[in-house]
Amino acid sequence: MANRITSERNGQVGFWVSKPGKNVLTAGPDDLLFDATSKMVQVVASGTLTNVSHDSPRTVTGPSLGYRPFVWAYSNHPTAFPRMEYLSNTQYRFRSASGFDSINIFYLVLNVPWQP
Structure with a gap:
């Protein structure tokens, strides 16, 4: 089973959630449901x-x-x-x-x- 939620990724502290079946620690941008480093709607x-x-x-x-x-x-x-x-x-x-x-x-x- 893949890691899907983390509060630390690539040396950064935040919150990340991956798509089902994708490892949150190695997932690319298209495989993340939530990315703490992405821009919000502006x-x-x-x-x-x-x-x-x-x-x-x-x-x-x-x-x-x-x-x-x-x-x-x-x-x-x-x-x-x-x-x-x-x-x-x-x-x-x-x-x-x-x-x-x-x-x-x-x-x-x-x-x-x-x-x-």
Whole structure:
């Protein structure tokens, strides 16, 4: 049976948990369920776009992380969910839902890769 939980690994003190069947002391990053040395979810960019409509989208340039980050957006209107599309790993286009004009969109760019 493999060691799955440890509080010391490679000379570091912390907390690590490996996947079933993987030895926590020798497991690579993809075989760890929890890694005390990994980055936590962080907001790497955020902003507010005012008076956004469906017909007049706004484009935002975010930081270059080397991957397409997860972007979360919400609006000041309870039923006007913002629409967002990736133009690249660093550019995102926002618009309001069809039929809603002049909403404010608030967005967060996280250090988590977007998974379709």
